[in-house]
Amino acid sequence: MPESTSPADLYRHSLRLLLDKDIPAWVGLWAEHGVMEFPFAPPGLPQRLEGRQSIAAHMRDHPDHIDLHDFPDLRIHQTTDPGTIVVEMRGVGRWVATGGPFDMTYIAVVTVEDGRFTSYRDYWNPLAVQESGTDFTGSSAR
Template sequence: MTPTPAERVFRHSLDLLLAKDIDGWVALWADDGVFEFPFALPEGTRRLEGRDAVRAYIDGYPGHIDLHRFEDLVIHQTTDPEVVVAELRGVGRAVATGRPYDMPYVCVVTVRDGEIVRYRDYWNGALVADAFEGGLPIGART
């Protein structure tokens, strides 16, 4: 199956995260893009609105999580060519603790005109807290 533009943008976003190119990753976002975390811990961030909010949230990411690779990537194309659903695992380590970081994700991403307009990130906040020995990194607190 030929990748949709949404799939190409999502795959590129993963490459940018692995390269720790936060500026490049944020540049993929629409000015009014929305980043949502439906399974966030009670004290965690649940919704970010706008590219500037996304940047503020993700800016310190490489200093908190040393992401080595993504595994088990499966991208499901939908009936809407602007939407992809992805299953994957992010593998690396928590910088502050040295503990393993092994996070399964399900992402529902909407891309319009080459920019991310909505990103719903379903991840397990308890696994993040464990990797950081109870703390939440990268703006995960509200």
């Protein structure tokens, strides 16, 4: 993506890469020193990942856990900072281990500098994972 890409366009592109299960390309959208945070992560899952390498390691097995099919209800809100957006969305698909449905609502606060993600705070509901019956202690539930 060119450096002039808006944060909203970069975010939409990142969702397409997740649907395509192209995790290396998704990780490539990150700044080298980007930070990804999960403020509501339950014990056993990281609350903060620092640097592209750490994010890559965390996301590497994502498609082995969740088979994403769509991100309906996507709403991207601009903020007073042109590099920061607030995103509301749902991720739907299936849990690979159980074949059961995956349906998660998210709010994310995302900052982009020079065409790359530098900060991503992912607010998701860990109770939905517990209610799914999935023992998810591996990579990312997002």
